[in-house]
Amino acid sequence: MLLVYIINILLLFVLGWLLYKQNWAQNLKPYLLPALALKLVCGVLLGVLYFHYYGAGDTITYFNASQKLTQLAHENTGAYWRLLLFNEFPSESFKESVPFTRFAYFSNSFFLLKIISLFNLLTGSSYYLIGCYFSLFSFWGMAKLAAILAQGFPDTRKAAIVALLFFPSVAFWSSGLLKDAVLMGSMCWVMAFVLQLAHGKKPTIVTWLLLPLQLYLFVKIKIFFAALLLGLLACYLILGWLSRTIKPLQTIKGQLLALVGFIVVAGAIVWQINGIFSLAFITEQLVKTYNGMLALSLSGPHLSYSSLEPTIASIVANAPKALFSAIYRPIIGESSEPLYLLLGLENLLLFLLTTIALMSAFSKSWVQHIKLWHVVLLLFIVVSAIVIGISTPNFGTLSRYRIIFLPFLVYLLLQNRFAQRWLAWLH
Structure with a gap:
């Protein structure tokens, strides 16, 4: 398990470094790294709040329910991927044992379970590591929007940075293992893309390739x-x-x-x-x-x-x-x-x-x-x-x-x- 933590921490570090080196990220310096650190800390604190203060909540429900899908992945890989891709359940009893499956095709909560189950496989079902990945995704979209706003409306640069990256409840509730992190990351990324187009900036090929995924996540959530x-x-x-x-x-x-x-x-x-x-x-x-x-x-x-x-x-x-x-x-x-x-x-x-x-x-x-x-x-x-x-x-x-x-x-x-x-x- 220690090796899994080391690998994932290194991977998170690499992803954060790649984000830091993006051209648009230069518009956010010197605030980028403090904002990223705040985002990751908020993701951890959100888990602490729910597990040790409330004792229950959406994030706990999502994480616990995702374990059933991850267990299926270990026991029957083919059935797991059929469930993941086509919502084909291995049995009616299995479907009944997993929450949010009544309208599986339309449920954004069940969609989130499938995402979390993939991260379970990557992290060894570490709640806090998954929360860090979700926080990083959210930060990616929100930071990019702040940077594009700073480009398009230079007089509002600091306002965008404060509002999107440092305002207390925004930073906290858009972090960690919740739908809101996926929502804010994808929504803000799409907004940044549209602003680039509207202001005559040419998105890169990679940006165009990422657009369908970001749109799908936003609409699905x-x-x-x-x-x-x-x-x-x-x-x-x-x-x-x-x-x-x-x-x-x-x-x-x-x-x-x-x-x-x-x-x-x-x-x-x-x-x-x-x-x-x-x-x-x-x-x-x-x-x-x-x-x-x-x-x-x-x-x-x-x-x-x-x-x-x-x-x-x-x-x-x-x-x-x-x-x-x-x-x-x-x-x-x-x-x-x-x-x-x-x-x-x-x-x-x-x-x-x-x-x-x-x-x-x-x-x-x-x-x-x-x-x-x-x-x-x-x-x-x-x-x-x-x-x-x-x-x-x-x-x-x-x-x-x-x-x-x-x-x-x-x-x-x-x-x-x-x-x-x-x-x-x-x-």
Whole structure:
């Protein structure tokens, strides 16, 4: 087992060194290595939190369940690979013994079990080594996005670094053996790719080859958020290309009008379709998820709605509360638990940053610096926050789920003259 640890630590070191030597990584120095160290430490601390404080949780469930798949790999290699590639279970009893297999083709949790089982074979089923690999993957995507933002929007370099690599809950919950690490790594990598294309940078051949894998991981882990973000990114990319030849689209007003047109068309299409992307299905799933989690959250502080129905009207009526809660709750004083106190302090910081940003918004110079990219991020933040706030009453889970939009919110909140002066002190 000692040899397995040595080999994997060396492999992690090599992967980290390769990442450090990437051309885009030069934009993050001298912050790259401290951020990477923080990410790996957070991955370990996440395991400590769940194993030694909570005693249960998603990460433990995923790891323990993956052992059944790994055992199958040792006992019947052919059956294991058929399960991995085609979801063919060796027996009905085996299927029943593994969680998340009821809808195996669609379950992102079962998909994660298969990934973890592969890493079990590599690491000798070492939870913390696997957590380090997941943390490194997450860091790869998030660091690359921070670097590409620094290239495309040089004035926001430090804001991108703080928001994506050092903001406390973002760094913590996007690390370790969780779906969120895979989600953030793949999502941010795809965003970085689109920004490169939109700003006239030519991705390398290796980048093009990696694109299908990153897209697959992003869509597989969070299909609804992937559909939302990929749609917005497609609009940004198309408008960027069109603005090179169509003069009215070279102004922010023209770009915003075109974006509104894209959204209206997309909304009309969604209104007409049936299936998993229909509005009726989406609203039904939001309320169903909320009710299921609410039953498990009543013993502690939680988010509740007086009347929540699976209708567009009800979702819209509750949207302001969901938006506010997803960003600023729990508030200090809602619970005396240490984790909630820490979350309350972070949310207080977010509230202060929001207040400062709104004060700065009265400046005409701030308005003149608005770019289409900022609007795209804002739309993603608002819709994501409403969806997560509606469906997630548990504050602990809410703090984890919201990292899909939180770094972009922090990034935008740091785009004002007051925050820029503070960031200028960082070296």
